Amino acid sequence: MVRRILQGVVGLLLLAQVSMAGAVLSIEIIGAGEHQIPVSIVPFGGDEEIAQSINEVVTGDLRRSGLFRLVDPTGKSPHQPAEVSYPDWEVRGAEALVIGMVAVQDGRIEARFRLLDVVKQTELIGQAVSARENQIRAIGHRIADMIYEKLTGDQGVFSTRIAYVNRQEKKSSLIVADSDGHNEQIVLTQNEPIMSPAWSPDGSQLAYVSFETGHAVVYMQSLYSNRRVVLANFRGSNSAPTWSPDGKQMALVLTRDGSSQIYLSRPDGSDIRRITFSGAIDTEPHFSPDGQYLLFTSDRGGSPQIYRMPVKGGSTERLTFGEGSNFSPQHSPDGKSFVFAHLNKGRFYVAMQDFQTGQMSLLTEGGWEKNPSFAPNGKLILFASEARGRGILATVSSDGRVMQHMFTQSGDAREPVWGPYP
Amino acid sequence: MKKLIISIVLVNFLAACASEPKKEPVADASAPVVKAEAPKTAPVTPAKAAVDALDDPSSILAKRSVYYPFDVSVVQDEDKPAVQAHAKYLSEHANRTVRLEGNCDERGSNEYNLGLGQRRADGVKKMLELGGAKASQLESVSYGEEKPRATGHDEASWSQNRRTDLNYAR
Numbered sequence: 001m002v003r004r005i006l007q008g009v010v011g012l013l014l015l016a017q018v019s020m021a022g023a024v025l026s027i028e029i030i031g032a033g034e035h036q037i038p039v040s041i042v043p044f045g046g047d048e049e050i051a052q053s054i055n056e057v058v059t060g061d062l063r064r065s066g067l068f069r070l071v072d073p074t075g076k077s078p079h080q081p082a083e084v085s086y087p088d089w090e091v092r093g094a095e096a097l098v099i100g101m102v103a104v105q106d107g108r109i110e111a112r113f114r115l116l117d118v119v120k121q122t123e124l125i126g127q128a129v130s131a132r133e134n135q136i137r138a139i140g141h142r143i144a145d146m147i148y149e150k151l152t153g154d155q156g157v158f159s160t161r162i163a164y165v166n167r168q169e170k171k172s173s174l175i176v177a178d179s180d181g182h183n184e185q186i187v188l189t190q191n192e193p194i195m196s197p198a199w200s201p202d203g204s205q206l207a208y209v210s211f212e213t214g215h216a217v218v219y220m221q222s223l224y225s226n227r228r229v230v231l232a233n234f235r236g237s238n239s240a241p242t243w244s245p246d247g248k249q250m251a252l253v254l255t256r257d258g259s260s261q262i263y264l265s266r267p268d269g270s271d272i273r274r275i276t277f278s279g280a281i282d283t284e285p286h287f288s289p290d291g292q293y294l295l296f297t298s299d300r301g302g303s304p305q306i307y308r309m310p311v312k313g314g315s316t317e318r319l320t321f322g323e324g325s326n327f328s329p330q331h332s333p334d335g336k337s338f339v340f341a342h343l344n345k346g347r348f349y350v351a352m353q354d355f356q357t358g359q360m361s362l363l364t365e366g367g368w369e370k371n372p373s374f375a376p377n378g379k380l381i382l383f384a385s386e387a388r389g390r391g392i393l394a395t396v397s398s399d400g401r402v403m404q405h406m407f408t409q410s411g412d413a414r415e416p417v418w419g420p421y422p
Numbered sequence: 423m424k425k426l427i428i429s430i431v432l433v434n435f436l437a438a439c440a441s442e443p444k445k446e447p448v449a450d451a452s453a454p455v456v457k458a459e460a461p462k463t464a465p466v467t468p469a470k471a472a473v474d475a476l477d478d479p480s481s482i483l484a485k486r487s488v489y490y491p492f493d494v495s496v497v498q499d500e501d502k503p504a505v506q507a508h509a510k511y512l513s514e515h516a517n518r519t520v521r522l523e524g525n526c527d528e529r530g531s532n533e534y535n536l537g538l539g540q541r542r543a544d545g546v547k548k549m550l551e552l553g554g555a556k557a558s559q560l561e562s563v564s565y566g567e568e569k570p571r572a573t574g575h576d577e578a579s580w581s582q583n584r585r586t587d588l589n590y591a592r
Contacts, residue, residue, distance in 0.1 A: 193568035195532050209536075214521075215563035216536060237540045237564045240533050253533065255564075259544075260537035281537035297534055303493075304534050327531035341531060368575070370531060415532060 025181025025393070030403045033067040037151050040071040040094040044111060045079035046102035050136060054102060054111055057140025058147070060180065061158040065148065066402030081114060081123065089118045096124070096151060107133050115147055124150050137182055157375040161419040162382060163187070163197040163206055164393060168411030174208055176223060179375075179418075181406060187221060198242050199419045207231060207241035207250070218252055220269075231269035243267065244287045251285035251294060262296060264311070275313065287311070288331050295319075295329035295338055306340055319353065320360070326351070328371055332378050339363075339372040339381050350383050350396060363400045373418045384414045475511060476518075476590060482507045488546055490584045492529065495541040497549055505546060508588060509553020521589040522546045522562040525569065527580035532566055539564030542586045
């Protein structure tokens with residue numbers, strides 16, 4: 001039964017992908033939230049006349065979250081509150097209803113919509129969202145965010161972007177896309193590897209590692225102007241750039257003084273100060289949300305594990321124990337936990353650990369699951385995985401219940417990282 | 423890979439055409455009279471003036487890769503003679519420079535593997551320096567897991583990727 005539903009969903013998605021010009025990720029959903037909110041979304045009046053259906057974006061976003069059950073509105077198309085007969089929707093099992101109208105004027109699109117509580121028969125949201133004609137998807141994402149926030153209590157991430165590396169044979173491309181895979185922007189494409197993309201806190205820059213000069217060098221590139229600067233080009237390998245949450249400093253990894261060690265610098269790469277002195281491999285630094293601590297990977301204890309140290313110096317604490325190795329730590333946005341890649345008996349898992357209890361849980365089934373990063377609302381984790389023999393991107397909800405697989409059209413997707421709120 | 427196969431095939435054809443016993447290295451046509459001697463059974467000592475040992479496919483210097491067990495960065499015993507031979511060669515040819523490129527299999531994060539590859543390359547660099555090469559002749563870099571020679575999820579592929587390559591500048 002579940003499988004048939006999933007197959008139906010996949011079928012719908014594949015159909016949807018074919019009809020969406022420019023869609024480069026096809027998305028499969030596995031699993032469902034503990035309680036799915038039944039919501040019915042009536043295509044807005046005028047939706048068929050605009051270049052991109054807002055309805056398609058909104059329903060796609062809410063469905064992909066795994067937290068909603070979309071109730072088909074067939075046979076009914078109210079656009080105004082006066083046209084709504086609540087019993088029609090109660091009998092369909094919907095708890096919430098979305099209706100609206102779209103108008104085009106002078107190159108601008110305005111969508112006016114209402115979110116209605118079917119049970120209480122009240123209006124929860126009444127809003128107008130407008131944007132330029134070529135920004136219809138952004139309107140849809142904004143509406144989905146508002147619905148999501150009102151019905152779940154959490155901030156939506158449908159308007160955010162992700163960055164990842166696509167690899168096809170020798171060709172590597174660094175790509176920025178909407179969190180649903182649309183609006184791909186190629187930041188860099190070349191026949192030498194690219195690694196470790198990182199977002200600046202304001203979303204305007206990406207730092208990354210490129211091998212175009214023959215060894216690992218850290219660059220920072222503006223997503224608006226495409227201008228880029230070298231942040232670190234010392235001998236050996238320069239890598240793992242990451243910003244502090246206030247944007248005032250960066251951490252990165254250099255081998256210029258021997259083995260891989262962690263250094264701080266100004267956001268322009270100047271004023272470099274070494275902060276680890278282990279002689280082991282210390283790498284993958286990640287700032288806590290309050291900017292006070294760094295999580296990092298180190299093999300100073302004999303195998304790669306997760307450690308934490310104060311940015312200003314002080315004692316380093318080991319956080320992961322037990323069987324296996326652990327890599328790539330990232331703090332949760334609320335600072336209470338962290339995700340990381342756990343390797344045990346040849347399988348990579350996405351794992352999460354609570355700082356207070358030290359309790360670790362596995363969020364995935366194990367395979368080649370690496371490079372986890374949190375969405376800015378802390379509810380979803382993006383990571384690299386494999387399916388059908390290809391590198392893919394995947395997300396899992398922080399409770400482990402809902403998973404998505406995101407397939408690029410060609411090549412292997414890897415090293416994804418979720419961007420900030422716009 | 424294709425170029426390597428083609429050149430191997432060509433070399434074999436050349437050897438066949440020359441109709442000489444296969445033991446001896448392919449000498450170049452401008453070699454001095456020494457070559458006209460009757461074929462001996464003992465291996466030919468490298469004629470320093472004629473053939474650069476670096477171009478000699480039967481020399482120990484033809485071995486340009488050093489391999490490692492999982493998560494290990496120390497040069498293994500079976501590779502030490504080759505590394506020492508390269509060190510000696512470099513000490514005798516001050517104009518030669520070599521790039522040491524460390525690589526890993528995929529069983530780690532990309533960043534950790536970048537560090538491990540660097541440690542491997544640095545280990546070979548140190549051994550070369552101890553064997554007489556000058557620091558200015560050596561550069562050590564890492565490709566981590568980013569440039570694998572083999573891409574299977576199995577030891578047959580992984581064992582090929584856990585290596586440091588000695589890449590001489592031409």
